[in-house]
Structures are given as structure tokens and as C-alpha cells.
Amino acid sequence: MNVIGDIFLVIGAMFIALGGLGLLRMPDVYNRIHAGTKAVTLGSLSVLLGIALLHPTWWPKLLVIAGFLLFTNPVAASIIARAAKISGIKPWRIKEQGGE
Amino acid sequence: MDTPQTTRTVSGAHYAFVFSISLLLWMLLSGSLAWEEVALGAFVSLMITLLFGSRFTIYNGIKFSFMAPLYVLLYLVHFFKELIKANFELAMRVLTPSLPIRPEMVEIKTTLKSPLGRMLLANSITLTPGTLSVDVTDDTILVHWVYCPPGTDAKMATDAIAASFERHIKRFLV
Numbered sequence: 001m002n003v004i005g006d007i008f009l010v011i012g013a014m015f016i017a018l019g020g021l022g023l024l025r026m027p028d029v030y031n032r033i034h035a036g037t038k039a040v041t042l043g044s045l046s047v048l049l050g051i052a053l054l055h056p057t058w059w060p061k062l063l064v065i066a067g068f069l070l071f072t073n074p075v076a077a078s079i080i081a082r083a084a085k086i087s088g089i090k091p092w093r094i095k096e097q098g099g100e
Numbered sequence: 101m102d103t104p105q106t107t108r109t110v111s112g113a114h115y116a117f118v119f120s121i122s123l124l125l126w127m128l129l130s131g132s133l134a135w136e137e138v139a140l141g142a143f144v145s146l147m148i149t150l151l152f153g154s155r156f157t158i159y160n161g162i163k164f165s166f167m168a169p170l171y172v173l174l175y176l177v178h179f180f181k182e183l184i185k186a187n188f189e190l191a192m193r194v195l196t197p198s199l200p201i202r203p204e205m206v207e208i209k210t211t212l213k214s215p216l217g218r219m220l221l222a223n224s225i226t227l228t229p230g231t232l233s234v235d236v237t238d239d240t241i242l243v244h245w246v247y248c249p250p251g252t253d254a255k256m257a258t259d260a261i262a263a264s265f266e267r268h269i270k271r272f273l274v
Contacts, residue, residue: 022194060128074226
């Protein structure tokens with residue numbers, strides 16, 4: 001049980017690290033939100049699952065945390081993207097042959 | 101989200117739902133099944149339901165039926181499958197040296213009517229492969245798509261992004 005919990009913790013940390021890498025590599029704010037939302041949501045869920053396996057008595061609270069994360073993370077991401085759009089940031093687009 | 105929700109008459113099922121959600125949250129947070137805890141939780145939930153139940157208009161869109169829990173479960177299974185897929189796809193894109201992205205803003209139409217349904221759909225879109233919902237106005241969701249195939253129109257985008265979730269959500273929300 002402990003080993004499986006540790007594995008989930010490591011997987012979660014890896015996804016969060018990938019999210020950070022995505023933040024650095026992506027070209028504009030919208031793409032960065034992509035990296036920052038998905039990877040971090042699944043990473044956090046994986047960490048929570050790992051903790052639930054390590055401390056089985058904590059699972060109800062961890063479940064509540066997971067539920068709130070799942071509901072609020074995408075909303076926050078959407079709101080940031082919406083604010084970026086309203087403040088007039090044009091999405092980065094790939095340069096096609098001969099222009100768009 | 102812009103359509104104002106006028107206070108509709110709420111059904112008994114609505115009150116039962118508010119009560120069970122409150123009680124469930126209480127039990128999860130207290131983390132014990134001792135009867136004193138549950139009894140107190142039931143009392144508090146009952147008070148909340150009686151005092152504020154009719155104001156939880158956010159739950160208006162829920163279709164109460166015997167099968168609804170099963171549909172929610174099916175939706176969750178589908179959702180987690182997509183979430184994991186999204187992460188592997190994102191990891192692939194981030195780790196590929198050439199950064200294979202082709203971002204585009206697309207508009208998709210939804211047939212869901214209730215604010216809760218639209219919120220759930222927008223949330224699902226945000227957490228699934230390569231898409232991020234930016235804005236919701238009436239039945240149109242503006243989506244930022246990391247890898248939009250060339251020559252995509254609204255119809256194609258709706259099919260590719262929202263159709264599968266909409267099918268699932270529609271079974272338990274208006």
C-alpha cells in the first residue's frame with residue numbers, strides 16, 4: 001500500500017513539473033493556461049490519491065478537496081482566459097505559408 | 101450564463117437534493133459515522149434546506165430520475181478518461197522539441213439550457229485534450245484549441261470538442 005501511494009505521489013509531482021515546463025515553453029497566455037490547468041489538476045488529484053493510500057483515514061476530506069479542485073480549477077482557468085481576451089490579448093498563431 | 105434565472109417553483113426532489121448534498125458534505129467533512137454527528141448534520145442540513153432551499157436555483161436544471169446517479173457515474177468515468185488522455189497529450193506536446201501546436205479560437209454551440217449544465221460542459225472542455233473554454237455567452241462557448249486542424253468550422257469543432265460530453269451531461273441536466 002505504501003509503495004503504491006508513493007508511486008502516485010511521484011506521478012503527481014511529475015505531472016506538476018510537466019505543467020511548469022509547459023508554462024515555460026508555450027508561446028502565449030492561452031497556451032500557458034492549457035499547461036497550467038490540465039497538468040496541475042491531474043497532478044494534484046494524483047497526489048491526493050497517493051495521500052489517501054498512505055493515510056486511509058483521511059480519504060473523506062481528501063475527496064472533498066478533490067471535488068473542489070475539480071470544480072474550481074477549470075473555472076479559474078476560464079476566468080483568466082476571459083480576462084486576457086477582454087483586455088485585448090490576441091492569441092498567438094502559427095505562421096502559415098504566405099500568411100493567414 | 102447571461103440568461104437571468106427567474107425563480108421557478110421548485111419541486112420536492114429539489115429540496116431532497118439540497119438536503120442530501122448538504123448532509124453528504126457534512127459527513128465527508130466531519131469524517132465520522134457516529135450517530136450524534138450524523139444527527140446534528142441532518143438537523144443543520146434540514147434547517148439549511150428549509151431556509152434557503154428555494155434559493156439554490158443553480159440546481160434547477162437537474163433532471164431527477166431513478167437512473168440519474170448512474171448517468172453521473174458514466175459521465176465521471178468518461179471525464180476521467182478524457183482528463184488522463186489530455187494530460188498525456190499535453191505532456192507529449194510539451195516534451196516534443198518542435199512544440200507541435202497550432203492554436204486557434206473556435207466557437208461551438210451547445211444545446212444545454214441550464215447554467216449548471218453549461219458550466220459543467222465548459223469545465224469539461226477546459227480539462228479535456230487541447231481545449232480551453234474562454235467565454236460562455238448564451239449557447240455559444242468560445243474555445244481556445246491548441247491543435248486546430250486546418251479548415252475547421254463551427255460544426256466540426258462542436259462535434260470534435262463538445263459532442264461526447266454533451267451527450268453524457270444531457271442525460272441528467274437540462
